[in-house]
Amino acid sequence: MNDAFDPDLELADQILLLLDAAPAGLSEYELIQQLKSGHCTHIPNLPLLDKLVLFRTHFLVFNALYRLRERLWGEQRAHLAISPLCIQLLPYRLGNAALSEHDPLRDYYLDLDNLRDTSEEDVEQLLASFWTRMNGGEEKRAALELFELDDSLQALDLVIIKRRYRQLVSQHHPDRGGSTERLQTINKAMEILERYYN
Incomplete structure (x- = not known):
């Protein structure tokens, strides 16, 4: 995606636009590159060479992904599969217990103290x-x-x-x-x- 994002769109909504356009899913790396090429203002506009910049970019993207997954699930719109190799929108299926199980990664990425304090x-x-x-x-x-x-x-x-x-x-x-x-x-x-x- 080469077009710039609407700067008023939240990061989760920008990610949703990209995932809607990629039914087979995107890797984390591809997703970050597309966000950067769309001039996303929600992640650092710096090369991913510095370890701290890389960590912060990764954290912000995964925080948005977990928030988006909960929102889509609550609206019964889709299930968002989250893995560094493939982030993909899947059909919503009633009865899937995936979101009700304890997920330590979800807890980690939704706690912004982990971003601030690392x-x-x-x-x-x-x-x-x-x-x-x-x-x-x-x-x-x-x-x-x-x-x-x-x-x-x-x-x-x-x-x-x-x-x-x-x-x-x-x-x-x-x-x-x-x-x-x-x-x-x-x-x-x-x-x-x-x-x-x-």
């Missing part, structure tokens, strides 16, 4: 905890978390994992202003996941 140091610690868990024998779970994938919520295979890997490399490659350290972490996670899903 510093660049906190983001660094999240990355560092990846390596701690790796060395502690939780390598598969740590790698999936880094890739923002969950094998209990979605059927994962190497095709899906490689697609996510390419997205992350594209975002964090040093030639595009990313950090070598982050790229090495992504490559290590891919090596681990290839062992488990090959």
